[in-house]
Amino acid sequence: MDLIKKFKQLIDKAESIIISTHIFPDADGIGSQIALCLALSKINKKVYCVNEEGLLPRYLYLDQEKRVYSFNRFKKKYKSLKTDLFIVVDTYSIDRIGENVRRLAMESKNLLFIDHHPCPPELMSLHCIDTSASATGELAGALIQSLGIPLSKEISLPLYTSILIDTSSFRYPTVSGKTHRLLAQLLDSGIQPSIAYNQIYGTKEVSYLKLLGKILSETKVTEEGTVAWICLYENQLKKYNVEYEDTHGFINHLLILKKIKVACMFKERGENVKISFRSTGDVNVEFLAQALGGGGHKHSAATTRRGLMKEVIPEVITKIKLMLKER
Numbered sequence: 001m002d003l004i005k006k007f008k009q010l011i012d013k014a015e016s017i018i019i020s021t022h023i024f025p026d027a028d029g030i031g032s033q034i035a036l037c038l039a040l041s042k043i044n045k046k047v048y049c050v051n052e053e054g055l056l057p058r059y060l061y062l063d064q065e066k067r068v069y070s071f072n073r074f075k076k077k078y079k080s081l082k083t084d085l086f087i088v089v090d091t092y093s094i095d096r097i098g099e100n101v102r103r104l105a106m107e108s109k110n111l112l113f114i115d116h117h118p119c120p121p122e123l124m125s126l127h128c129i130d131t132s133a134s135a136t137g138e139l140a141g142a143l144i145q146s147l148g149i150p151l152s153k154e155i156s157l158p159l160y161t162s163i164l165i166d167t168s169s170f171r172y173p174t175v176s177g178k179t180h181r182l183l184a185q186l187l188d189s190g191i192q193p194s195i196a197y198n199q200i201y202g203t204k205e206v207s208y209l210k211l212l213g214k215i216l217s218e219t220k221v222t223e224e225g226t227v228a229w230i231c232l233y234e235n236q237l238k239k240y241n242v243e244y245e246d247t248h249g250f251i252n253h254l255l256i257l258k259k260i261k262v263a264c265m266f267k268e269r270g271e272n273v274k275i276s277f278r279s280t281g282d283v284n285v286e287f288l289a290q291a292l293g294g295g296g297h298k299h300s301a302a303t304t305r306r307g308l309m310k311e312v313i314p315e316v317i318t319k320i321k322l323m324l325k326e327r
């Protein structure tokens with residue numbers, strides 16, 4: 001059964017729906033969640049958005065109607081509300097939605113994942129998972145349209161932002177004609193790309209720019225120039241007064257290097273090192289992240305390793321060089 005049909009059947013049967021996304025949600029998770037919530041409300045479904053934690057202030061503009069609840073706020077207001085359908089967007093792992101929200105999901109009659117991450121075929125056949133979609137927002141847009149719900153301005157901004165963020169501004173190989181045809185419709189709703197871009201990216205202080213400059217000035221590359229990496233230490237966040245969440249985009253700057261194949265960013269987090277990978281398309285960094293206990297997409301993936309920066313960095317760089325058959 002195709003995924004549109006699957007989606008329609010489940011929506012038809014459901015009167016009340018909860019939509020959630022993964023913990024530490026990004027704009028793809030939140031944007032897809034809010035867009036689906038607004039759309040399904042238009043066809044008279046009772047829809048609630050519940051995340052393990054409330055939205056970070058910087059995402060609040062995407063939620064004009066204040067539909068997203070933290071688990072605690074939701075429980076206080078709705079006590080033991082039972083729902084027909086529980087939708088999880090931007091992950092296919094029930095373990096990634098948080099302990100409390102996971103319990104909530106178990107109480108629902110039906111469970112549906114809407115996602116674009118590569119996953120086991122068994123899951124794909126049961127859920128709405130399209131690995132060719134550039135963002136969960138792209139898939140959510142198609143699902144919303146399949147129900148005949150118009151893409152209003154309120155629905156379009158979160159969807160546009162989803163795709164903008166997950167494709168690092170439309171630069172990844174997953175961006176297709178289909179992606180742009182949807183984007184065109186989103187723009188037709190009246191949202192403006194420059195405003196949408198600045199609302200998510202153009203919110204930084206000078207101190208942010210200075211930290212970025214410092215980090216980029218210490219970029220390392222392999223002899224061949226195909227692998228580049230940057231490092232972020234916890235004391236730098238303090239020194240420059242920058243939030244950890246604001247540093248995710250730093251790595252993308254490495255992709256403008258002429259010979260780059262794999263970009264990495266190492267971030268010190270307590271006793272762990274969080275490692276992000278980006279690829280220009282030739283190398284599958286999902287495999288690399290998996291080999292190190294993580295996951296993600298072909299062009300964008302991540303993992304976490306226990307250990308000190310000075311131990312983890314050489315270990316990982318050696319693995320990448322092996323993968324690329326470099327000395």
Ligand SMILES: [Mn+2]
Nearest residue numbers: 028090136166
């Ligand atoms: Mn995504």
